[in-house]
Amino acid sequence: MAAKLIDGKGLAARIREELAVEVETFHKTTDVQPHLAAVLVGEDPASAVYVRNKQKACEKCGIKSTLHRLDESTSQSQLLELVDELNRDVAVHGILVQLPLPSHIDETAVLDAVAPLKDVDCFHPENVGLMVQGRPRYLPCTPAGCQRLVAEAGVETSGAHAVVVGRSEIVGKPMAMMLVQKGDFANATVTITHSRTKDLPEITRSADILIAAIGRPKFITAEMIKPGACVIDVGINRLDGKLVGDVDFEAALEVAGSITPVPGGVGPMTIAMLLQNSLTAARLQTD
Ligand code: NDP
Numbered sequence: 001m002a003a004k005l006i007d008g009k010g011l012a013a014r015i016r017e018e019l020a021v022e023v024e025t026f027h028k029t030t031d032v033q034p035h036l037a038a039v040l041v042g043e044d045p046a047s048a049v050y051v052r053n054k055q056k057a058c059e060k061c062g063i064k065s066t067l068h069r070l071d072e073s074t075s076q077s078q079l080l081e082l083v084d085e086l087n088r089d090v091a092v093h094g095i096l097v098q099l100p101l102p103s104h105i106d107e108t109a110v111l112d113a114v115a116p117l118k119d120v121d122c123f124h125p126e127n128v129g130l131m132v133q134g135r136p137r138y139l140p141c142t143p144a145g146c147q148r149l150v151a152e153a154g155v156e157t158s159g160a161h162a163v164v165v166g167r168s169e170i171v172g173k174p175m176a177m178m179l180v181q182k183g184d185f186a187n188a189t190v191t192i193t194h195s196r197t198k199d200l201p202e203i204t205r206s207a208d209i210l211i212a213a214i215g216r217p218k219f220i221t222a223e224m225i226k227p228g229a230c231v232i233d234v235g236i237n238r239l240d241g242k243l244v245g246d247v248d249f250e251a252a253l254e255v256a257g258s259i260t261p262v263p264g265g266v267g268p269m270t271i272a273m274l275l276q277n278s279l280t281a282a283r284l285q286t287d
Contacts, residue, residue, distance in 0.1 A: 003231070003256035006153045008145070012268035015148075016061050019275050023062040026279065034282035035064040036094040036120065036274075037086050041079060041105070042072040047098045054096065057271045063278050066092075076105045080113050087115040093282040094120035096274070099170075117284055120277040123169070131174065134181050137284070138277045143175035145269025146211055146232045151185045153258040155209060155230040158187035163204050165220070165246070166213035167194045171234055175211055200224070212246035222251035231259040234266045 027033050036058050040051050051067065058065035068082060079101075086095050095118045101107050111119075116126040122140040130137050139147075150157060162179045166172035172192060179188040188209065193200055204210055204224040212220045213234035225231060235246025245262030252259055260266055 003253050004153065004258040006149050006230075006232075006258050006260045006265065008149055008260055008265040008267065008269045009263075011148065011152050012145075012272040015269075015272040016057065016275060019272070019279060020061040023279055026282065027062060030286050032282060032286050033062070033064050034094070034278050035066070035092050036096060036278045037066050037068060037089075037092045038096045038098060039068045039070065039079070039082060039086075040098045041070045041074050042102050044100070047100070051096075051098050054271055054274060057275060058278065061275055063275060072102055074102075074105075076109065079105060079110055083110060083113045087113075087118060090285075092118065093285050094118055094278040096121060118281060120274060120281050122174070122277070128169075128174065132177050134183070138280060139178065139273065140170070140174040141273040141277065142171050142213075142234060142266060142270045143178050144273040144276075145266055146175055146234065147178055147185050148273075149232055149260055149266065149269060150209055150230055153230050155258065157185050157209065160188050160208035161191065161206055162188040162209040162211065163191045163193060163207035164211045164213065165193050165200070165204065166211075166215075166234070167192050168213065171213035172211075175213065179209070214246045216246055217244045218246070218248040220247040220252065222248060222255045225252055225255045227255055228257035229255075231256045232266065233260050233262050236262065236267065 038051050055065040086092050095114050097110055111123045114124055116124045119127050122138040127137050164172050164176045176190045176192045179186055180190045193203055201224045205226050207226055207229055209230045211232045217237040217239040231247055231252055233245035233247040237244050243263050
């Protein structure tokens with residue numbers, strides 16, 4: 001039986017429509033337009049596309065977006081100066097530093113420099129700490145998108161075994177932390193796996209909810225999936241000129257209960273969650 005497709009594109013469009021109404025109301029009542037400043041360093045074409053998509057999405061829902069494009073040769077102190085300027089600009093509510101940064105720049109130092117209230121990606125240790133403690137200011141965009149997709153699939157998370165493959169600071173680790181929280185769409189029993197994990201297929205096969213955030217095309221095969229499981233594919237990989245996820249989608253369709261496509265799954269949800277955080281940021285910084 002073919003798995004149910006979880007339509008991230010459709011869900012993200014609905015969320016964006018609702019947000020547009022909320023942004024308009026906020027703008028009218030406060031005279032403040034939420035404003036997200038994006039910082040792009042260097043010429044990485046994929047990063048440029050991501051930033052452009054985020055900017056377009058902002059504009060469509062009434063959030064002002066500005067782009068600060070810096071040369072590949074920008075020094076760390078120049079970048080930190082810009083971040084400081086944006087931190088102090090009261091008209092800017094959210095700051096997005098597009099990753100990856102060029103190798104001569106210490107990414108952690110730059111992300112730590114973003115004012116926590118403007119950290120709409122939820123990368124700052126203060127915001128990560130609040131999230132881990134179950135009192136989030138912002139939710140990290142990609143994991144929050146995944147959580148909404150599990151909810152959209154109608155899958156019960158409470159008591160379910162969720163297996164997260166990948167332990168990055170951006171996806172795997174915060175994803176696991178969110179699913180283990182007390183509360184709605186959480187309360188799962190969570191296993192985090194990574195490249196040193198032994199017997200990975202055995203662990204993934206016990207997952208009621210399987211989140212793949214690895215960055216390796218079609219790594220999760222049908223044999224690694226429990227029949228009926230909810231499979232969320234975070235991966236974005238290029239294979240033979242096509243975008244594919246970390247899950248062998250065609251084969252997984254025959255085993256999983258529900259599954260996100262790539263593209264059209266997690267990607268659009270990540271952007272929708274960023275917009276949501278940008279509105280929250282404007283609210284938190286407006287008296
Ligand atoms: P990272 O490269 O930072 O992390 C990958 C993780 O996968 C690591 O923890 C690594 O383990 C683990 N891993 C690698 N090989 C294996 C293996 N053989 N078995 C088990 N685990 C393994 O990637 P990200 O988390 O940043 O991104 C993951 C994917 O998601 C990428 O394709 C990325 O493009 C995509 N992505 C998509 C987004 C979206 O909006 N849809 C947003 C962000 C990312 P270890 O720690 O041991 O090295």
